[in-house]
Amino acid sequence: MNTDIIMYHLPIPMLLEITPESWLIAGVGYTVVFLVLLVLFLVFATIPRILGTYSRARKMGRDFQENLRQAGKEKIGKEDPTIVTGEVAAAIATALNLYLNDHHDEENPTLTINKISRNYSPWSSKIYGVMNTPNRNNR
Amino acid sequence: MNTDIIMYHLPIPMLLEITPESWLIAGVGYTVVFLVLLVLFLVFATIPRILGTYSRARKMGRDFQENLRQAGKEKIGKEDPTIVTGEVAAAIATALNLYLNDHHDEENPTLTINKISRNYSPWSSKIYGVMNTPNRNNR
Amino acid sequence: MNTDIIMYHLPIPMLLEITPESWLIAGVGYTVVFLVLLVLFLVFATIPRILGTYSRARKMGRDFQENLRQAGKEKIGKEDPTIVTGEVAAAIATALNLYLNDHHDEENPTLTINKISRNYSPWSSKIYGVMNTPNRNNR
Amino acid sequence: MDGILKLYAYTGFANFTWGHLVMILVGLGFIFLAIRYEYEPLLLVPIGFGILIGNIPFMENVGLQLGIYEQGSVMNYLYKGVTLGIYPPLIFLGIGAMTDFSTLISSPRLLLLGAAAQLGIFITFLGALYLGFLPAEAAAIGIIGGADGPTAIFLSSKLANGLNGTQNLIGPIAIAAYSYMALVPVIQPPVMRLLTSKDERKIRMKPPRAVTQQEKILFPIVGLLLTAFITPSALPLLGMLFFGNLLKESTVTKRLAETAKSSLIDTVTIILGVTVGASTQASVFLTPQSIQIFGLGAASFVVATAGGILFAKFMNLFLPKDDKINPLIGAAGVSAVPDSARVAQTEGLKADPNNHLLMHAMAPNVAGVIGSAIAAGILLSYLG
Amino acid sequence: MDGILKLYAYTGFANFTWGHLVMILVGLGFIFLAIRYEYEPLLLVPIGFGILIGNIPFMENVGLQLGIYEQGSVMNYLYKGVTLGIYPPLIFLGIGAMTDFSTLISSPRLLLLGAAAQLGIFITFLGALYLGFLPAEAAAIGIIGGADGPTAIFLSSKLANGLNGTQNLIGPIAIAAYSYMALVPVIQPPVMRLLTSKDERKIRMKPPRAVTQQEKILFPIVGLLLTAFITPSALPLLGMLFFGNLLKESTVTKRLAETAKSSLIDTVTIILGVTVGASTQASVFLTPQSIQIFGLGAASFVVATAGGILFAKFMNLFLPKDDKINPLIGAAGVSAVPDSARVAQTEGLKADPNNHLLMHAMAPNVAGVIGSAIAAGILLSYLG
Amino acid sequence: MDGILKLYAYTGFANFTWGHLVMILVGLGFIFLAIRYEYEPLLLVPIGFGILIGNIPFMENVGLQLGIYEQGSVMNYLYKGVTLGIYPPLIFLGIGAMTDFSTLISSPRLLLLGAAAQLGIFITFLGALYLGFLPAEAAAIGIIGGADGPTAIFLSSKLANGLNGTQNLIGPIAIAAYSYMALVPVIQPPVMRLLTSKDERKIRMKPPRAVTQQEKILFPIVGLLLTAFITPSALPLLGMLFFGNLLKESTVTKRLAETAKSSLIDTVTIILGVTVGASTQASVFLTPQSIQIFGLGAASFVVATAGGILFAKFMNLFLPKDDKINPLIGAAGVSAVPDSARVAQTEGLKADPNNHLLMHAMAPNVAGVIGSAIAAGILLSYLG
């Protein structure tokens, strides 16, 4: 609504002191950023232990059949969550390899997209009505 | 524009009678809903007969070649439209089977999507410019 | 904002002469359209020559290894850009053939899309929560 | 020290009320139901997370532009699509583009079940009047019985939007509608078992006939003209629904239908869900009216289910012995696509493990969408 | 009884006029042409269905917020993208992202054919003035001859929008433009045969040279700078066209080009089509002016076709014997991508079954898009 | 003759200034860097082309509605999403839907590096005050050190938008932020080598543990509640970031996450990029302040990098010998995802060709996004 924007008025004299309040904003601000991420760190350092206990308790109370049914779903959750297994390490290595050697492969997946949309070239652009072939009118 | 919304004013005394007009709205309203869908029912009960006649009339007037040309297009229209054929029944059965046994398969198609977009993981997020490899600058 | 649109007021008498200014607008307008596209023509008739010179100069200054590295990238640029090679001609012919004989094939690629989204039919419409199978509640 | 206190005054802790906690728990509950039981996850996850966002306590009206009801906040801009009634027609466009009306075309008599189940709307309208709501508010509450989220949001944005002396009930009505739609597998079965005999639940229905492409193309066109001539006020919803369906069935506009039913509807769903969720800010949501609305909503689903089932039984009185309707599919007339059709299927299988009703239940199911949009149109004509 | 009468008064039957019927038949005709003959279906289906939606009779200005010209209706909000000229540049963005300018880069002299065919615009401008339209209106009508829907909508939303004493002609101009674009395969062939000899139609053209990626990248950049420096007022259209094309050709922004040419353009096409259709509400559309505009539009397509062909023949006077232009491809300069290029191909094949002109005709075809955007910019500078 | 002169007066040539040329060269430079070196091409191509569009000279304020600062122009409408702060949260929604927080969940202590690197923001804030900017302006300039484009645009649209006596610095701040983000591979390595010993650069870190789906689902929910309770004013950004991430991780809303991270974010990126580019119209962009802002921005990236590295070294003082942090990954705390993580990887490989740090560097990298959003929230609380 109010878009009467005041643009680039005259430069303000550079003598303006940095007020104590500004120092405070900077100090408190940086501290609070740390604080928030520290709290997040503490919580996520705790969560695996809580989840671990909970899962184990639940696991005992469940019968074998139930376990089987959920096998697929919770597979990753059942592994020891504190250490990387061989497969995971392999996957990471593969990802790194992919990253390091084969950038252009990252574009390959779009080939699928291109195939899907190849009918939108100007020759056949649906937006302009590709099927509208003149010769059909003469049949 | 006028977004000064009046929120949750005081509860109105519950003594307000349901006026005859309100009964009328409810009665007429429910009736009209029926009426509209009844008309729709009658029309769509009639349409197949109209189309049937029309198709048959047209079918006679068309030569063999024309029939051939349109074969693909109107295949389904040429079958007796009043009864389900074996194939259709099989298709329905398959659909039901799919529905009943294999929910997770419904997610499978998204694998294709995932494959297409796997290059947008944070490792290679295009939005953040994946190709911008620092080592390129050193070559 | 100002959407009080004046619609279709009374027809204006058809006697209004076409003013000299209007003739001028038409004449100058048509000329300028030509002018712009003429300039564009001249520039793009010149660019290949500029690029050609530039490439050749650069090519000499580059060592063999560098050439190899960029081989994939600039392949098309290294071919004589003034004549269509056999492969390109073949590609054009194929495109034409595709155009002339096989319109419906243009729709085929969407099959992929359909496969991807077949789980959005009303039977399994995710927007309506497909996984919400009632029988799960009874397990 | 002063600066630190000032910052503390802005935190969620300083502005906390118990209402915030209640709503945050509700939001977490929605997310839990969506992920654990997969109840309508595409709606409950956005709405649930929206409830969290909307109930982070903050200092209001100090120019921070955070709240959904504060001018200039992002949420407020995105929420305009709800309050101005723009998102629901766009959702209907996408639904039209993904809905196959074949079963309805092949068995048009089942359309009537979709009409019958709208009983919930009108009974709830009367109930809300009895509880003291204004007529316009009562109509908006009644539409919860239509079991259709976009229709509920559309009508409440027109009738109970805080203007003309009405209360702004968009939030509670939308939350109630989506909650009960998610709970259809819990609400409907008892009603269905109560109102049908075991023999009725075993009725087998004739397989539907195949439908030609011509009929599929004609359906949205004829459907628009017929429904809109009788109730033009349903046009914003039904016009878009049938438009989307024509894009799907025309065979020549596939790419438009594809976009309408994927990125377009997804984008609107994301934004609609999160803003409707955020509109439940504790200070405006936790009111006696909201409780009443939730009570009326539960009743409306029960009445709607009963309406569909009983009308199916009524139709059976006139139908030949070998062509009766299984009354379970009457329950699917409430809309709540496709959950209520699934409920019919499941209950049918319990009575006879070889009797698949899903295909048949889809017909009243989609008819219910049309039916409740028409009901919304009528209520809008009278009370708009 | 009173309540029933009130409801009847709201129905389409009570508000019916013959104008509504006429427009509904027009809408059905559009849909029929689109589905049966696949004439520009991506535009005619939305426009046709929009005509139906816009011509359901209803009671206006009683607060129902249904009509596209009523404040607060969904259609009115969506239509703002048309009246404010926002949709056409977004469509151009998508068109840029899907257009391959290679043939134009390899044969830049064919750019001139795209200029020549804009004759239709300026002649029609004069014709509209002669029929008594105001200059601004006449310019908007003239642009129909550009054979480009978004350009026509953009210019008419700026020049003939009901402000500054002009009439609101957006609807008729848009409908005329799209109608004749769909009818290009019917309109152009007679003109082409009239103005060319059989020998001319048999002229074979040299195969185009291959184009490097560098040239493709330079084209949108250089194209923007050159065209916009001379006619800055074409910037909203050409800026977006070349921007989309750079996204396509840069090789590093594929995913943006992909979105621009699929979900973005599709969404805008759906909404633009249905609102332009709905804007033809009988009460504002069925006027003598609309008839005049349709007449002028037909003439403009004929003149534009003739302009392109005759200029090709004129160029041949100066070209070496073995490097002449087949004048049929001059007709493709009108834009109407890619239909008019297809017409050139078909007519060429009739004269010589081995002479494929499609590739060559694409050059003037896309040049025509640029040409008519420039023409729109010039008219806007003079009359805006 | 008069008419021709009038037309000439409208051309870019007649309105040309050297400022236009400078900015056009800058725009061409952006496009060149993006295509030739693939520096952040998804942003630099739209911004670069936007600079070209915004710096075509034209006659302002004569009703042509061309310029981004002219009411009624398309660019002006699209730019509103920038000035009203709507696009950045939508971008964050998409980023959330494409970000995998696994490494952060498995090594939460690395969150602190994402906090440490925000030092650049607050030092730059003080620096800008010293140079004479108003506090609100200084805060907006400081956020460049957050190395996050959407956050920079969001905060400057709230604090340095030309209202309340401030200057409109959105353009220069956005351009500076994106420029330096693109130049991260050039700016960071010298700082990293200066502040670390060869032995430190060789530190090998323990492989991260696997993360359960439960943890991934909990992360956005817990993350929202914790961060937003402490700094509610970061809600528009963090709310959407975590919302997008829940859509990704919930497992039941894949199609919504898919749309959020493809067509939705792409569309917003296209429009945001081109309008931010066009907002650099020479007449408002080429000012001494812009130069100062570019200087401050460069400094802020250096300080931020140093902050992350030094804090990693500080943490190592307290960590057991076999579980130290390689200080190189501290530099990734600036955000600039994923470029600064890549820089850490590359520098690590130079010290030890078998020490892959990428995986570890992603944790502070995404933590930096959260960190700078929180910093923006705090600055908004104080100065908004």
Ligand code: NA
């Ligand atoms: Na319903």
Ligand code: NA
């Ligand atoms: Na044209």
Ligand code: NA
């Ligand atoms: Na950051």
